[in-house]
Amino acid sequence: MLASRKNSTLSEIKVEEQYLEIFLEPIRKCMDYKPKLGNASGSGVDLQGFQELYGADPFYAWIGLNSDLMYAAHKAAGGMTSIYRQIGIGCERLFRKIIIDMTGYTDPKLAEWSYTAQTRAGGSKKLSLDGRLELTEIANNELRDRVDNWLRKYCDELGVDHPKNGVVFEVRQGYKSKDSKRQNGDIDNATVAWSKGYFPVFAIFSSQIDRDIVLRYRNSSCGILVGQVNDNPNISLFAFFDQILGFDLAGFFERNSDYLKGEIENVLEHLLSAE
Secondary structure, eight states: OOOOOTTOOHHHHHHHHHHHHHHHHHHHGGGGOOOOTTOTTSSOOOHHHHHHHHHTSHHHHHHTOSSHHHHHHHHHHHHHHHHHHHHHHHHHHHHHHHHHHHHTOSSGGGGOEEEEEEOTTSOEEEEEESEEEEGGGOOOHHHHHHHHHHHHHHHHHHTOOOOSSEEEEEEESOBOOOOHHHHHHHHHHHHHHHHTTEEEEEEESSSOBOHHHHHHHHHTTOEEEBSOOSSOTTTBHHHHIIIIIOOOHHHHHHHTHHHHHHHHHHHHHHHTSOO
């Protein structure tokens, strides 16, 4: 059951329910996860298929790897990676939807940003970031002024000129890896964003991120917002949402925490079982 909200209108409650579904819909897909077990092109192997595959392998059968518990272990291991990935997708979709609603964009595609890059093979590929605040397209005048002021102050803090077009965001649920290839790709995207007149910002819902990564991105003239609960909109993603976008994201998650926990627990229980 969704959390009740005192003094909320019916339309506000419906919007909140919509946001919850946007966030949870990709996560629920994890319940359908099945381990590949070497069959990369297939849709995954169910328990019966696992028992047949491992049961037909003399060595695995002899030592007991064809057990339900082994299948559950495979399912849980791959499922954990899947659930983090799907939470990330939920964060991206929620972030973009809130931008659309708060800005009053006439075209939802304005909340997206992409560019075409050349490949080493001589072809091209389309690269996308997860959100955009296009200053001239923000219908909400107060929001436009807040974004512009925030943008100027953040760029002053970094010692860079503020861009003319607005802000583009790369959204992630967390950032626990120190993968240099990912960081280099992020900085490449940021360089292109600057060249197109946008301030690149990394929006991390979790507070779990290595300090070295924060410093590297800021030293590369990027903004970075993380899931800390404080009043600084240049540091806290929740403060940015509340003070700049005008949406209490922390309150949204806190109000609906019991409901969200129940949904996640249901997915986890399914992943940790053999069936």
